[in-house]
Amino acid sequence: MKRRNTATKDAVLSVIETSGKAMSQTAIEEKIGVAINRATIYRVLNRYCEDGILHRIAADNGRQYFAICVKCDKAEESPHHFHFRCEKCDTIECLPIPVNFALPKDYQLTQVNCVLSGVCKDCA
Numbered sequence: 001m002k003r004r005n006t007a008t009k010d011a012v013l014s015v016i017e018t019s020g021k022a023m024s025q026t027a028i029e030e031k032i033g034v035a036i037n038r039a040t041i042y043r044v045l046n047r048y049c050e051d052g053i054l055h056r057i058a059a060d061n062g063r064q065y066f067a068i069c070v071k072c073d074k075a076e077e078s079p080h081h082f083h084f085r086c087e088k089c090d091t092i093e094c095l096p097i098p099v100n101f102a103l104p105k106d107y108q109l110t111q112v113n114c115v116l117s118g119v120c121k122d123c124a
Contacts, residue, residue, distance in 0.1 A: 008036055012044045013053070022057050022067035022083070022092040057083050057092055059115045065092045081112070086120035093120075 015031045016023055023031070029041055045066050048054040057065040082099040085092045092115065099116075103109060 008040055009044050009047075011036070012041060013048065016054065016066060016068055022065035022094075024063050024065050028066070057115060058113055059083075059085050059092060060117050061085065061090075067092070067094065083115045084120065085115050085117045086123055087117055088119055088123040091120060 011032050011034070012028060015028050019031070025038070025042055025045060028045070029036070029038060032041075045054065045056075049056050049066070054066045054068055057067060059065055082095045083092050084095055095116070099114070
């Protein structure tokens with residue numbers, strides 16, 4: 001389905017693209033700097049996820065973050081990848097290298113949502 005471009009959609013995507021990291025809905029709302037209904041921003045984020053432009057990260061701190069991941073669109077890269085959340089600066093980023101894991105026999109993988117927590121290289 002073709003979606004209509006709006007100023008809100010453009011503003012949300014621009015903020016995420018400019019940041020270069022995953023952002024929470026609250027952080028996006030603060031960076032936009034103009035009064036936009038919180039529900040509208042969340043609806044835009046959900047549509048971008050449905051359209052494959054963003055991916056949602058459910059972090060270990062209970063918040064949801066949204067990111068554009070450059071590796072997600074490469075056919076040779078797994079769409080199932082890990083993220084890292086810094087406990088000091090609260091940033092989340094896609095890990096640039098694969099993290100290997102194994103499932104027990106007779107289990108089938110359909111989705112991965114894994115966030116590793118610790119201290120990032122900038123805060124170490």
